[in-house]
Amino acid sequence: MGEHLKIACGVFGAIHLNRGNVFPYVYWGLRAQNHRGHQSHGFLTFDGSKFHIYKALDLVPKIRPSAINEWLERLPGHVGVGNVRYTTFGETDEKSILKDTQPATACIKGAKLAISFNGNIVNTLQLKKELTKDGRRRSDAKLLCIKILAEFSRSKDLFSAVEACMRDVEGAYSVAGITANGELFAFKDPHGIRPLCMGHSESMDIYAFSSETVGLDINGFTRDFELEPGELVVISKEGVKRKRLMKCRKAFCAFEIAYFARPDSRFDEKHVYEIREEFGRNLARENPDIAGDADIIVSLPETGDDAAFGVYEETGLRWERATRRHRYVTERAFIMLSRERYATIDKKVNILASKVRDKRVIVIDDSIVRGDTTKITIEKLRRMGAKKVYMFITFPRIIGPCFYGIDMATYSQLIGAKNTPEEIAKIIGADAVRYQSIEGFVNATGFRRDELCLGCVTGEYPTTLAQKIADTMKKRFLEGREETRRLYEDYALIEEITSSKNSS
Ligand code: SF4
Structure with missing residues (x-):
C-alpha cells in the first residue's frame, strides 16, 4: 500500500512517421502511468512549426467523446511528449506546481527544445550558477532543458549536447524530448537510475518512449528495449539512431521494483509482479x-x-x-x-x-x-x-x-x-x-547487486555529490542536528560540501 512517498514523474513520448496526430497515444501513455504522479500533468505536441502545450493540475482527465475533437485541435502534431508529475523539487503551492508542470521548454536565440523528465538532479546549484543569471526560480527539468539547448546551440549536434549534459549533470534523469527539427529523442543518465523503454506500433510507423511498459501496452505497442544507462536514442524520418554516450555502473532504483512500478510493468524480462x-x-x-x-x-x-x-x-x-x-x-x-x-x-x-x-x-x-x-x-x-x-x-x-x-x-x-x-x-x-x-x-x-541503486538501504549511493551529502548529514543527524529542508535543496550545505577545502 505504501504510506508513503512520491516519485518525481512519469514520461511518455511518441512520433508518428506518417505525420498522423500523435496526441491520443501520448494521452493513453500517461493515463496508464498516472500512478507515477498525481499532482499535475502536461502535454506538448509539435506540428512541424510550433509547440502546442497544455498543462493542468491533478490527474490526467477523462476525455468525453464530445470533447475529443477539441483536444485534437488543441494539441495537433505528429510528435508529442507528456508528463505526470509529483514535486520532489521546489515549492508545493498550487501556483508553483502548475508553473513547474512539464513538459519543460527552452528557447535560446530562436532555437527551441522541449523535454519531459523523470528523476531528480542533485547538483542543481551548480547548474543554476552555470545557466542562469537572473536569480529566478526554475525547476530542475527547466534547468536540464536549458542545459541541453545551450550545449546544442554550441555544438549543433544533439549527441554531443546530451553527452555534455551527462558529464555535467549529476542525478537521475530519464528524458523524452522534441527538437525544433521534429526529432523525438530519449536518454537516461549514465547510471540509468529511472526506467525508460522504447516500443513501436504494429504498423511500424509510430515509435514511443515510456517510463514503464504499461504505457506501451495500453497503446497496443510492442516493447523494443529498455534504454541502457547513458544511452541516447533519436527517432526521425531517417530512422532510429542509438548511441551509448557514457558507460558507468548501472544503478537502477531498487524501490521502483518494490513499490513504484505497476505490477504488470517489466524492466527487463521479468514482470514486476513475478x-x-x-x-x-x-x-x-x-x-x-x-x-x-x-x-x-x-x-x-x-x-x-x-x-x-x-x-x-x-x-x-x-x-x-x-x-x-x-x-x-x-x-x-x-x-x-x-x-x-x-x-x-x-x-x-x-x-x-x-x-x-x-x-x-x-x-x-x-x-x-x-x-x-x-x-x-x-x-x-x-x-x-x-x-x-x-x-x-x-x-x-x-x-x-x-x-x-x-x-x-x-x-x-x-x-x-x-x-x-x-x-x-x-x-x-x-x-x-x-x-x-x-x-x-x-x-x-x-x-x-552492482546493477541496482540500493542507496537508501545501504548508504552507498551511485553518484559522488549525493554520497558526500549523505555522509555529512548522517553524521550531523546522529549528533542531533536538525534538517530543515530536502538535503539536495540545502544549498548552504552543498556550498560547504563542495568548497575546495571540503571536497578535496
Ligand atoms: S534505491 Fe533508494 S536511493 Fe536509490 S534511487 Fe531508489 S529510492 Fe532512491
Missing part, C-alpha cells in the same frame, strides 16, 4: 518462526498483494482478503501533499473485522518509511480483535534519504534511520517487524 511474488516466498523462507506461528496472511493493497501470494505459496497459510480499497478514493497516500496525506491516511483501505478477529496475522507491505500509516493499520487490526500482528516488509529497511526522485529527502523522516527492526516494532505496535534481507531482495529481482 519479482514481488518471489519477495513473498523469500520473506517466508527467511522467517520460519513467524510463518510457523501465524494463522493468516493479509496484504495491504496493492503493492503487498503479489508478495502475499508468494508467502501463501511458500507457507500454505490462508491469504485472507481482509483489506478492501475504497474504490473511488484513488489517491496513493504517498503521492499527495503532506496535509492531504494525513487527511486521507485512514480512508483508502477498509479492513474486515470478521476475517482478522482472534487471528495471528502476518501483514505484507512493501516498505516502512515514516511508520505512521503502518502504525494506524496495526491499531486498526488490534481494535478489530487481531491477536498478533507481524509485519513482513518486502523492501529492506530504509536507512537513508533518496537523492534521485523519491521524496524521502531527509534522515529525520525515516523511522529506519535510527531504529532497529525491534525498536520499530515497538514504535508502531507490531509483535515483530521482519524486512526482506538485501541479498534476498537482490536475488529475487534478477538484477546483479
